[in-house]
Amino acid sequence: MPHIELRALTDDHRDAAFDAVSASRSSWPRGVFEGRASFDEWVDRPDVEVYTVSEDGRLSGVAAAMDVDGDREILLAVTPDAGDEAPTEALRQLTVREAERPLYACVSVDDEPAHDMLARIGFVEHERDGADVVYVLPPTLE
Numbered sequence: 313m314p315h316i317e318l319r320a321l322t323d324d325h326r327d328a329a330f331d332a333v334s335a336s337r338s339s340w341p342r343g344v345f346e347g348r349a350s351f352d353e354w355v356d357r358p359d360v361e362v363y364t365v366s367e368d369g370r371l372s373g374v375a376a377a378m379d380v381d382g383d384r385e386i387l388l389a390v391t392p393d394a395g396d397e398a399p400t401e402a403l404r405q406l407t408v409r410e411a412e413r414p415l416y417a418c419v420s421v422d423d424e425p426a427h428d429m430l431a432r433i434g435f436v437e438h439e440r441d442g443a444d445v446v447y448v449l450p451p452t453l454e
Contacts, residue, residue: 313397314367314368314395314397314398315366315367315368315369316365316366316367316397316398316401316402316405317366317405318363318364318365318366318375318402318405318406318409319363319364319366320362320363320364321355321362321363321364321374325364325371326351326352326355328364328371329351329355329362329364329371329374330345330348330351330352332364332365332371332372332373332374332389332390332391333345333351333373333374333389335391335392336373336389336390336391336392337392338387338388338389338390338419338423338426340387340388340389340417340418340419340420340423340426341418341419341420341444342378342380342385342387342418343374343376343387343388343389357378359378359379360376360377360378361376361377361378361409361410362374362375362376363375363376363406363409365388365390365394365398365402367394367395367398372390372391372393372394372395372398373388373389373390373391373394373398373399373402374388374389374390375387375388375402375403375405375406376388376406377406377409377410377415380416380418383414383416384410384412384415384416385415385416385417385418386403386406386407386410386415386416386417387417387418388402388403388406388426390402399425399429400429400432400433403429403430403433404433407433407434407449413449413450413451413452414448414449414450414451415448415449416438416446416447416448416449417430417435417446417447417448417449418441418444418445418446418447419444419445419447420443420444420445421440421443421444421445422443427445427447430447433449434449435447435448435449436448436449436450
């Protein structure tokens with residue numbers, strides 16, 4: 313299994329991060345940008361935490377958390393050549409870093425891999441909004 317880790321996005325990696333998001337087949341609506349300027353504007357928002365997904369030292373995607381209508385929401389975009397384990401492991405690591413619960417994710421209704429991945433780590437369907445499905449990772453009782 314490859315070594316997957318999240319790393320803070322640095323200015324040196326913005327080009328590669330934007331390329332990864334642009335190449336992703338992901339259909340997470342909040343991960344769609346009109347161009348590099350809108351990506352940079354999003355990265356620079358104070359409520360957005362952006363990480364690169366590193367797979368054996370190679371940048372293979374972006375994972376992020378942001379505020380959406382007063383709630384915390386995550387997104388993930390990986391390159392088409394990322395390994396099968398990379399998306400799930402990156403998302404698992406992101407949910408560990410984001411302690412706030414409930415935690416949300418929004419994906420296109422027809423993005424089956426994303427639905428499966430979210431379900432594997434404990435997200436449940438919360439609501440449908442047109443062509444999107446909103447998932448929630450509810451608080452746990454300890």
